[in-house]
Amino acid sequence: MLLRIDTSSPEPLFEQIGSQVRSLVARGDLAAGTRLPAARDLATSLDVNLHTVLRAYQDLRDDGVIELRRGRGAVVADVPDHARLHAAIDQVVAAARDLDVPPATTMALLKEALR
Amino acid sequence: MLLRIDTSSPEPLFEQIGSQVRSLVARGDLAAGTRLPAARDLATSLDVNLHTVLRAYQDLRDDGVIELRRGRGAVVADVPDHARLHAAIDQVVAAARDLDVPPATTMALLKEALR
DNA sequence: GGATTGTTCTAGTTGAGCCATAACAACTAG
DNA sequence: CTAGTTGTTATGGCTCAACTAGAACAATCC
Numbered sequence: 001m002l003l004r005i006d007t008s009s010p011e012p013l014f015e016q017i018g019s020q021v022r023s024l025v026a027r028g029d030l031a032a033g034t035r036l037p038a039a040r041d042l043a044t045s046l047d048v049n050l051h052t053v054l055r056a057y058q059d060l061r062d063d064g065v066i067e068l069r070r071g072r073g074a075v076v077a078d079v080p081d082h083a084r085l086h087a088a089i090d091q092v093v094a095a096a097r098d099l100d101v102p103p104a105t106t107m108a109l110l111k112e113a114l115r
Numbered sequence: 116m117l118l119r120i121d122t123s124s125p126e127p128l129f130e131q132i133g134s135q136v137r138s139l140v141a142r143g144d145l146a147a148g149t150r151l152p153a154a155r156d157l158a159t160s161l162d163v164n165l166h167t168v169l170r171a172y173q174d175l176r177d178d179g180v181i182e183l184r185r186g187r188g189a190v191v192a193d194v195p196d197h198a199r200l201h202a203a204i205d206q207v208v209a210a211a212r213d214l215d216v217p218p219a220t221t222m223a224l225l226k227e228a229l230r
Numbered sequence: 231g232g233a234t235t236g237t238t239c240t241a242g243t244t245g246a247g248c249c250a251t252a253a254c255a256a257c258t259a260g
Numbered sequence: 261c262t263a264g265t266t267g268t269t270a271t272g273g274c275t276c277a278a279c280t281a282g283a284a285c286a287a288t289c290c
Contacts, residue, residue, distance in 0.1 A: 010246075012277085012278060012279090013278080013279075014278080014279090018219070018223075019219075019223040019226065019227075020223075022219065022220040022223040022224070023223050023224055023227050025220075026216070026220055026223075026224055027224075038234075038235060038236085039235075039236070040234090040235075040236095048279085048280090049279060049280045049281075050280090050281095051279075051280075051281090052278080052279060052280080054236075054237085055278090055279095057236085058236095058237095059219070063217035063219060063220065064217070065217070065220065068235095068236060068237095069235085069236070069287075069288075070234090070235055070236040070237070070286060070287040070288060071233095071234060071235050071236070071286085071287050071288025071289060072234090072235070072236085072287085072288055072289080073234085073235060073236080073288095074235095074236085080214050080215070082210075082214060082216065084210045084213075084214070085207065085210040085211055085214055085216060085221070085224070086224070087210075088203065088206040088207040088209075088210045089207055089224055089225055089228050090228065091203040091206060091207075092200065092203040092204055092206075092207055092225065092228075093225075093228045093229060094203075095197075095199045095200040095202075095203045096200055096229065098199075099195050099196075099197060099199070099200055100179075100195070101141070101194075101197065101200060102178035102179065102180070103226075103229040104133070104134075104137065104174070104178055105137040105140075105141055105178065105180065106200070106225070106229060107222070107225065107226065107229070108133075108134040108135075108137040108138055108141075109137070109138060109141055109142075109200070109201070109204055110204055110207065110208075110221070110222065110225055111134065111222065112134075112138050113204050113205065113207075113208045114208055114211070114218045114221060114222070125277080127246085127247060127248090128247080128248075129247080129248090153265075153266060153267085154266075154267070155265090155266075155267095163248085163249090164248060164249045164250075165249090165250095166248075166249075166250090167247085167248065167249080169267075169268080170247095170248095172267085173267095173268095183266095183267060183268095184256075184257070184266085184267075185255060185256040185257060185265090185266055185267040185268070186255090186256050186257025186258055186264095186265060186266050186267075187256085187257060187258075187265090187266075187267085188257095188265085188266065188267080189266095189267085
């Protein structure tokens with residue numbers, strides 16, 4: 001797993017983990033059916049508590065990104081192709097850069113638009 | 116000011132304030148040069164501490180959204196038209212809905228793309 | 231049976247967010 | 261010049277979410 005944790009970031013660790021897995025799955029770097037590391041293993045390799053990883057996994061499960069089963073582990077769920085979504089996001093990033101809009105503002109706009 | 120604060124939300128109060136001002140400015144509801152309420156006044160009307168509002172204002176200033184001056188108050192800065200950005204964001208929202216992508220995933224994708 | 235792995239429970243620590251108060255500095259208005 | 265306004269900075273205390281720690285339990289795999 002190529003996950004990076006920044007313990008000095010204000011963003012909660014479980015959100016950092018979840019966020020990165022979401023990206024990997026959505027962009028296809030983690031194909032459907034792929035098995036994620038066992039929570040205990042990932043916790044060890046990230047030097048984080050087991051429960052922190054589990055909370056991230058459970059959030060992902062609640063959103064249908066992965067499936068969890070005892071004894072079996074965490075498996076990437078079957079999700080549709082996100083090509084169109086990625087193209088749209090690229091447009092947003094390009095526009096934000098051209099207009100010199102700060103990332104926090106762009107995030108605020110999307111967040112509100114998604115509501 | 117049309118600001119709404121949700122004290123039961125997990126999102127910090129200062130972020131809620133900043134986020135809403137960002138949206139208002141970016142969408143043109145607050146024209147450049149418009150004066151924002153004095154921090155003390157806004158704090159009172161939102162029933163929030165002065166420092167909470169000030170932190171939001173300072174974040175906005177750091178991003179060039181507003182200008183702050185003692186004795187003068189907070190004034191929204193001169194920003195370009197964001198029409199293109201809004202159009203792009205609408206595309207993202209539409210794609211996310213069509214593909215059934217959870218909001219958290221969409222946010223994660225944009226956040227990473229903005230990095 | 232034994233190892234693996236998610237689930238659940240209890241309990242403690244830490245730090246960000248927030249509030250309260252106060253003094254100070256720059257600006258405005260009279 | 262004087263008085264009021266407003267942002268700036270500093271200190272202290274409180275609360276709760278995040279994180280950690282340890283343990284037992286249940287489903288699955290080999």
